[in-house]
Amino acid sequence: MRALVLRGPRAAGVEEVEVPVPGAGQVVVDVHRVGVCGTDVELFTGKMAYYAQGKAAYPLRPGHEWSGVVSAVGPGVQEGWLGARVIGDTMLGCGDCPRCRTGHRYVCAARYEVGILGGWPGALAEKVRVPATSLHRLPDSVDDQTGALVEPGGNAWRAATAAGAGPGSRVLVWGPGTIGLLTAAFARAAGAEVHVLGLDRRNQDLALKLGVENFWTRDEPPGVTFDAIVDCTDDPGTPPAALELVRPAGRVVHIGLAGTPSLIDTRELVLKDVTAIGILGGSPGLAPAIEHYAEGRVTPAILVADTVGLDRTADVLAGAYEGGHGTKIHIDPRL
Structure with missing residues (x-):
C-alpha cells in the first residue's frame, strides 16, 4: 500500500x-x-x-x-x-x-x-x-471529514471543560488556530460567554461562523477580566499575560506548547488563588466531541x-x- x-x-x-x-x-x-x-x-x-x-x-x-x-x-x-x-x-x-x-x-x-x-x-x-x-x-450524521476532526475536537472539549465553561462564565480563548477555535465552539455550546484573542483578525470570520462574536487582537485587547483563559498558542509570553487577565479564583488552562520555557510569577498565581491546568491528549474528550458533532452543537x-x-x-x-x-x-x- x-x-x-x-x-x-x-x-x-x-x-x-x-x-x-x-x-x-x-x-x-x-x-x-x-x-x-x-x-x-x-x-x-x-x-x-x-x-x-x-x-x-x-x-x-x-x-x-x-x-x-x-x-x-x-x-x-x-x-x-x-x-x-x-x-x-x-x-x-x-x-x-x-x-x-x-x-x-x-x-x-x-x-x-x-x-x-x-x-x-x-x-x-x-x-x-x-x-x-x-x-x-461514528454515527451516520458525522461524515468522514468531520470524523477526522474528532481528535482535535477531543482536545478542545477537554480544554473547554477544564476552563469550567458554562452559563454565567466568561472565557477567553487565546489563539484562533484549529484547537483554539474548536475550544471556543465547545465553550459556547456549554453556554459560556466566549471571547477569542489572536495576533490579528485573520481567522475572525471563522470564529463568527462558529458563533463567537467577541474577537480581539494583540493591538486591540479586551478591556475585561475572565473567569477562565485557555492558552492555545505557542508563545511563551502568553502564560504570564493570561495570569494578569484572569480574575481571582479563576482558571488558566494550557494546551498550547511553546518552543521555549514560559516564566510566570507564582506569587500572582497564589495571591489570586488561580487554578492552572495542563491538557495533553484528547482521549477523554473523543466521545463528547462525537456527540457534539452528531447533534450539531459544534x-x-x-x-x-x-x-x-x-x-x-x-x-x-x-x-x-x-x-x-x-x-x-x-x-x-x-x-
Whole structure:
C-alpha cells in the first residue's frame, strides 16, 4: 500500500509499504480522511522534542487525526466491527499500570502515540492498524471529514471543560488556530460567554461562523477580566499575560506548547488563588466531541480549507500548499 514516510528532517515522500495485518485485539482500518496538524509539521521539520528525547526516530510514518472504515479484524475482535465507520484514539496506553487503570492512559509512561511516539505507524497511508479498544464508532450524521476532526475536537472539549465553561462564565480563548477555535465552539455550546484573542483578525470570520462574536487582537485587547483563559498558542509570553487577565479564583488552562520555557510569577498565581491546568491528549474528550458533532452543537467542517491526495502531503507539511481559507488541510489517501 501507499504511505507517507519521513526519512529525515524535511525529507518526506510516498512509498510502497507492507499492508498491515491485525494482531490479537487489533483491527485494520481503510483510511478515508487524515488531518495535518502542527505536531505532524514538527515531526517533518525535526523540531519535535520526542526526537531529542529518544522517543521518536526516523524513518517515521505520521498521521493521527483520522477517520475510516474497519476492513479487517484480528483474533479476539468481534466481527461486528467489520465495515464500521470509526475514528481511533491517538494515545495507546499499556492498560496495566496505575495510570491506565484510573483512566489516564493518555499519560501512561509506556504509551504509544499513533504516528508520533514509539514507532507506531500513523494514518497518512491507505490503511492503519490500531487496537480495537481505541476505536469509537461514528454515527451516520458525522461524515468522514468531520470524523477526522474528532481528535482535535477531543482536545478542545477537554480544554473547554477544564476552563469550567458554562452559563454565567466568561472565557477567553487565546489563539484562533484549529484547537483554539474548536475550544471556543465547545465553550459556547456549554453556554459560556466566549471571547477569542489572536495576533490579528485573520481567522475572525471563522470564529463568527462558529458563533463567537467577541474577537480581539494583540493591538486591540479586551478591556475585561475572565473567569477562565485557555492558552492555545505557542508563545511563551502568553502564560504570564493570561495570569494578569484572569480574575481571582479563576482558571488558566494550557494546551498550547511553546518552543521555549514560559516564566510566570507564582506569587500572582497564589495571591489570586488561580487554578492552572495542563491538557495533553484528547482521549477523554473523543466521545463528547462525537456527540457534539452528531447533534450539531459544534459544526467544525468550516475549518477545513481543502482536501488533497496523499501525494500532496509533503507540500502541505512544508507549507508549500495552503489551500483555501481555513485552519486545517485534510488528506484523502484514496485520491
